[in-house]
Amino acid sequence: MKTPQLLILLLTMLVHTAAAFPTDRRGRDKHASWDDVNVVAHGLLQLGQGLKEHVDKTKIQMRDVNAKLKAFNDTVAEVERKQREQDESLKTRGEEVEEREMMGAQLAEEVKVKVEEVKKQSEDIHSRMDRLEEKVDKVLTEPAVDSNYSDNTGVPFIQRIVAAQNRRIDQLVEKIQQQQDKLDKQSLHLQALQSKVAQKRVKSHRRRDEETVLRGEAEQSDAQSGLARDCHDLFVRGQRASGVYTVQPENSQPFSVLCDMTSEGGWTVIQKRLDGSQSFNQLWESYKKGFGSLSGEFWLGLENIHSLSKQGQYLLQVELSDWAGREQVAHYRVTVDGEEEKFAIHLENDSSSGAQEEIITTGASGVPFSTADRDNDLSADVNCAELLSGGWWFSSCGGSNLNGKYPRRPSQLRRQKPRRQGMFWTTTNGQNVSLKTVLLKIAPVSIKK
Known part of the structure; x- marks a missing residue:
């Protein structure tokens, strides 16, 4: 109302x-x-x-x-x-x-x-x-x-x-x-x-x-947390199977590596050559970043090798075999500088390995890495990378080149031809040995203790 x-x-x-x-x-x-x-x-x-x-x-x-x-x-x-x-x-x-x-x-x-x-x-x-x-x-x-x-x-x-x-x-x-x-x-x-x-x-x-x-x-991700520093760190954490893993060295980005797990510990493989399926005649950027396949032949990359070796005292193990079936193994204490020092390598014979052939000349310690487009070798009148193929720590154009062209099967007709463009190393008596397989791997020096 x-x-x-x-x-x-x-x-x-x-x-x-x-x-x-x-x-x-x-x-x-x-x-x-x-x-x-x-x-x-x-x-x-x-x-x-x-x-x-x-x-x-x-x-x-x-x-x-x-x-x-x-x-x-x-x-x-x-x-x-x-x-x-x-x-x-x-x-x-x-x-x-x-x-x-x-x-x-x-x-x-x-x-x-x-x-x-x-x-x-x-x-x-x-x-x-x-x-x-x-x-x-x-x-x-x-x-x-x-x-x-x-x-x-x-x-x-x-x-x-x-x-x-x-x-x-x-x-x-x-x-x-x-x-x-x-x-x-x-x-x-x-x-x-x-x-x-x-x-x-x-x-x-x-x-x-x-x-x-x-x-x-969204869920919180911890993918980058808790990654191992190298393959030996994985071994210490209980990993015993060889294979491809992701590691993250100190102050570095994560990347994949091939781990060779032995009874002594874990080795991080930095170079592998076994059949010539991957060309190693690459330029500076390729050697810097790395190339190839971890399941076959590859080069891990100078940046990654530097990230690993700068974490402490590391041991380099070089494993070679020639076409006659002979094998050679050598050990060095190793450090690889960064790109500002042209990835120079510092080598020292490992006293715990006893007498061994000098596959890589330790007198070349401190020599920068060199490629065809970055001539950093110590030879004044020639580019060793162009002459010998591939990229390597060339003090001069002799001694060794483990990144040269993969040699084809030697024959009686071709033994007189020069093999300096292939993978080779020079023995103490001056003989050049053509190589069939090469394996370079590193681990902390504590692996032998």
Whole structure:
């Protein structure tokens, strides 16, 4: 009921009440009753006015509350719409990344198959060449044919056979070189593809982490905490299986290494050569960052070697074998400087190893690393890296080069040819030994205690 109608009803009740008083009362009492009615009526009017103002204020407040609720509902709807759009976008990106990874893996597999085919062709050519060499050797060792037997040109028959075989051998050598060049290119292409696939995987993981953060489900990661300093640190922590692990030297970024676990401790492999599948004729940046595959032939990288060796006193173990099956092992105390000192190596013969051949000349201690595009060797008139191939700590262009070209199988016809561009080291009696396998690995000196 509205306020004016309520007031009228109250006044009517008051009038009827006043009329109900007895008429024989005195005029003075009647006058007093009307004053009381006026006071009550005035009070009721004020009360009604107050109620009306209160109702008006309440209506205004309700309108404000309704407006705010509507705005809040619109905001919530907009946030839900943006969340749905974001979820759909992230889902689409994830599917694209997975599709690209699959394509990269397929392409890498195809390149790998092609590389295997080229290897087989190269092996077949080598086999054919070896058979030809055996035939020539047989002809050369058989009793000489009558020197009077010759063709019209006066050239003995045996000489013509040898000349023909030599031409065929030269052609085969040329084909082998072409196949090797193709193999090197395929290998570089495969490495580039593997690098791209790895980068895409890193981006994919990064995007997934971002998605997790956006959805409020991010979890604290301790992937970089608690990593071992090197392979021997892994051994101390109880790891006994050789293989690929991730380590993090002091004040360095984590990187993957090949660990050789022995009964003495864990060795970190920094260079491995066993079949010539990886070209070591690389430039400065490649030797700085590292190249190859930890599952095959590789160079760990000068930056990583420096990060490992600067942690304390380290021991370098050099393991060699030649084509005759002979093996050599040598130990040195080693430190490798940083790039500002051109990754100079400091070597000292390890007294605990006893007498040993000096595979790497300790007189070259403090010699910087040198490549074809960074001539840091001590030879004034020649670039040893260009002359001998690969990168190494060249004091001069002799002594050793464990990063030279991988030599092919020696033969009687090629023993007279220079092998200085291949992997070699010089013995104490001055003999150059062509190498078949090389393994360089380091560990703290405490491994022998």
